[in-house]
Amino acid sequence: MFLKHRFETDELIMLRHLSGRMQLTSKDYSHYLNLEKGFDGEKQFDKWLERLPDELIIVNDLLLEYSHTIFQIDSLLITGESIYIFEVKNFEGDFYIEKDRWCTTSKSEIKNPLLQLQRSESLLRRLLHDLGFNFPIKSYLIFINPEFYLYQAPFNLPAIFPAQLNRFINKLKMTSTSQKDKNLRLSKKLISLGLKETPFVRKPQYTFEKLEKGITCLSCGSFLNPLNKNNLWCQGCGFKEDITHAVIRSIKEFRLLFPEKKITTSVIHEWCKIIRSKKTIRRILLNNFELFNNGKSTHYE
């Protein structure tokens, strides 16, 4: 049973929006692709976890803090006897380990995922101890991508490779599910301690003026075109959406990218670009947002 689901982080959503509206630097763009890929891998792992019996509690995407150190757990599973933590990696291609260094066969070094996992385990252990829970913790790296290969993988590496996933999940299905109340109490406690978003997000440089305007397609990210009086459509993938939905979606995007800017009819009219009539924008704003009028100017929240 998923007690906490996984959502895209604001950082990923923001980069997704920006990548369609501006040229990201190559560093920002590859960071963005890594986030997309990581999220995709985590969702694939969720599909495996869905097969577990309902009594096992799964808490996804926990961002916790212990003694001024922030750590993140991709998936946490509580069974009757243990806590499992999973660090999901969607690596693709050939890798090898040399001492503590993880490298691709093209010789570029990546962050050692095992150190990351061990750090999370140690911080979680201390946190649980302070909360008065003494569960043994078992941590695993989950390599979800069937195109991943690790040369010279040590026998005792706490990792599950794609060819082992099915057996690993089947084994988890057999674990005991005693102490249900205690497990539920602990999961709720951990969720309540969870931070909303990591404070270290590095934002690319952008301004309203420099971003390309228009309403992007929900399905493929291209810009939508008018189809008829009430609908927009995407030439790229055929996706159709009614104008009201599309505009509201676009306002949410605007709000995420420009939290400091006021939402006004003119700004949103310019932002959406393809809605010719300002009246349409005003109607959608009036029907879906609260109007604030301070005498001089009007905006919506």
Ligand SMILES: [Zn+2]
């Ligand atoms: Zn599309």
